[in-house]
């Protein structure tokens with residue numbers, strides 16, 4: 094029997110000359126979960142966009158159950174039962190979840206959209222597949238995990254039999270990931286087929302039946318049974334070399350407190366208290382990890398400290414200078430750098446060049462600007478230098494950031510923030526969505542900063558990451574710090590988990606001594 | 609000769625626009641065929657009307673039609689200045705439509721200085737130009753501040769400020785500035801010291817031509833070689849990113865509109881001090897809005913604005929000539945203009961052409977670039 098989907102000899106050359114796929118062969122069997130892995134920029138998203146009709150292959154053919162098909166646009170893909178959930182979501186924020194799900198194929202009563210039916214259909218669908226959503230909530234007010242379920246339901250509503258999920262777990266908490274996997278298994282049990290892009294090799298082993306590995310636009314491992322390969326094997330196929338999974342961390346040389354945060358509270362515009370009297374220090378030469386289930390104030394902590402949001406009350410000193418409520422320019426001048434969590438909105442300007450993106454915090458200083466005149470040549474040179482140091486892969490430093498793969502975009506941000514020589518580096522989900530090689534690199538850089546005597550505040554939903562990098566770990570729950578620990582072999586994931594879920598809490602005195 | 613990636617892209621863009629113009633002109637000719645008795649003649653007027661007719665006679669070199677040529681340049685100067693003004697605000701993604709009002713106030717300020725002060729020529733002209741620039745600046749700063757600090761929608765505020773500007777202009781003109789002896793509403797002619805000196809005899813092309821060239825260079829410099837230009841671009845590309853990077857976005861939004869106002873104000877000075885040499889009831893005839901077309905054609909790139917302005921000016925002048933000297937009406941000409949603009953501003957054409965080119969040269973490209981891709985047919 095022919096495979097369910099087969100893509101043969103796919104070549105994709107983008108208009109700017111980037112060859113994203115070089116003769117890729119890819120096939121998926123009906124009813125399987127097929128993982129697609131590869132470094133940033135390997136061409137995974139491109140390949141899937143071709144299957145979904147969003148990009149047109151420069152050469153190559155696609156077969157569905159043995160029949161050759163031409164997929165010109167997503168409409169045709171949907172008609173063929175192919176649905177895709179993108180790396181960067183594409184929902185309408187001001188619409189409700191139900192409206193988003195039925196968008197374009199609204200149930201009607203007479204000439205009008207039947208919103209009740211939409212809500213009902215949404216509920217039914219969500220129950221069938223075990224994907225919990227609130228049909229009436231506006232998308233902008235819902236957490237990422239739910240948005241993703243909305244995206245999946247949206248494709249199911251359109252009758253997808255083949256679901257392409259592009260890095261679905263990159264934005265999810267471990268809990269949400271577990272929920273997603275349960276839902277994916279249920280989808281497969283209902284006869285659907287799932288293609289699953291990820292950078293987390295654990296997940297490949299966990300959920301996928303087979304895995305295809307890509308590197309530099311080519312397939313280096315075709316449809317391997319996940320039972321037959323180890324994570325290390327896959328990593329090697331991806332990167333072309335052995336990958337270190339453990340980071341070398343020399344003993345800590347702790348210096349004085351670089352950042353002192355006291356009684357910091359933040360109440361959102363809608364009146365919800367998101368930070369409650371948070372106090373901690375970050376010392377020179379240490380990585381303070383903030384662990385917690387996402388949505389417990391970590392995002393706001395980073396945004397308030399970096400000047401993006403004004404605090405409601407409280408104080409923060411960086412190198413003895415007050416930084417709260419000053420706005421990002423002053424905060425940066427006090428020596429703070431920030432890798433933002435929401436990288437597409439805050440971290441880059443997609444239409445601007447890589448070079449311009451890399452100087453947003455320094456364009457007004459020499460050598461880039463002297464006596465009011467800016468020197469683009471030096472800005473470009475600066476970009477080439479950083480692209481080299483941080484291994485950012487792009488056609489040139491003048492390419493717009495939007496033409497980069499997701500991981501390379503993240504590297505642009507990392508390159509800028511690391512190279513600003515900060516005294517305090519706030520890194521929010523710094524390795525989210527980047528490949529194992531790049532993640533290894535970023536983690537090494539974080540440790541490097543610490544070894545140089547800088548202070549690092551690491552906010553990560555990846556508990557394993559926090560535990561392997563941090564010198565101390567603070568756990569946040571409902572906007573509070575509920576425990577601070579010296580990291581060591583006696584700290585276990587289970588123990589931290591209890592704090593993360595609010596089941597355990599240190600006394601204020603204990604917290605104080607460890608601040 | 610090998611071209612860099614960027615040069616190639618410019619070349620592509622150039623040929624694309626050329627192709628689009630040819631297609632649009634062909635469509636225009638089809639339309640002319642339908643409505644005109646003498647379509648070839650009419651169309652020839654459109655295409656060559658603005659050019660001077662140079663011929664050799666016994667008496668030597670003879671140039672006719674210099675005034676039409678002049679009309680083209682005069683109109684292009686206004687279009688380029690206004691086009692620059694619009695390009696600056698649009699680049700910051702501020703949809704300010706205030707050029708029209710800024711033109712009026714620029715002309716007014718220039719007129720007041722011209723008529724009510726006296727000074728030696730150079731100083732007088734400089735003062736009047738500064739006044740025009742200042743008026744434009746202020747009239748841009750107002751909606752800029754309203755947008756930046758109280759988030760007042762700039763489309764609405766600038767359109768309303770246009771009305772206010774025109775009314776201020778008329779009020780002052782009718783109540784105070786006009787010469788009541790004239791049979792129509794207008795001021796005296798400006799004194800010699802405040803009229804822009806002529807550059808091409810037989811036309812009204814003045815040193816505004818050079819001022820425009822300077823304005824183009826200055827705007828290009830502003831946008832690519834100054835921190836403010838960088839800030840304007842970043843604010844236009846992603847406001848949140850600009851804020852995150854520490855840019856004072858409010859200041860940039862307000863300034864982008866104010867700087868734009870300077871350029872529009874200068875366009876007003878060109879109209880009053882160069883073309884009309886007095887203030888009359890109507891001076892701009894909506895050219896503030898034509899600047900939007902120029903900016904769109906130029907993709908908000910100051911470098912490209914002169915070409916776009918000259919092209920659009922040519923089309924406008926040719927259209928007037930065709931209207932005057934054939935049986936084709938202005939509406940038909942407007943249709944042709946519209947077709948050209950729609951085709952050029954349609955973004956999707958370029959990727960399609962490139963995709964097609966890519967496919968044709970696929971095999972060589974791949975093997976040159978990557979040897980392992982040999983199995984690609």
Ligand SMILES: Nc1ncnc2c1ncn2[C@@H]1O[C@H](COP(=O)(O)OP(=O)(O)OP(=O)(O)O)[C@@H](O)[C@H]1O
Pocket residue numbers: 107108109111112113131132133134135136137138139140180486487495496497498499500501526528
């Ligand atoms: N629209 C585009 N225009 C030009 N080049 C592009 C475009 N989209 C992607 N590319 C380039 O194509 C290559 C493959 O990108 P793609 O997004 O497919 O990678 P990916 O494997 O999904 O990476 P990631 O894991 O980082 O998401 C990259 O070099 C990227 O810069």
Ligand SMILES: [Mg+2]
Pocket residue numbers: 137138139180259498499
């Ligand atoms: Mg991708």
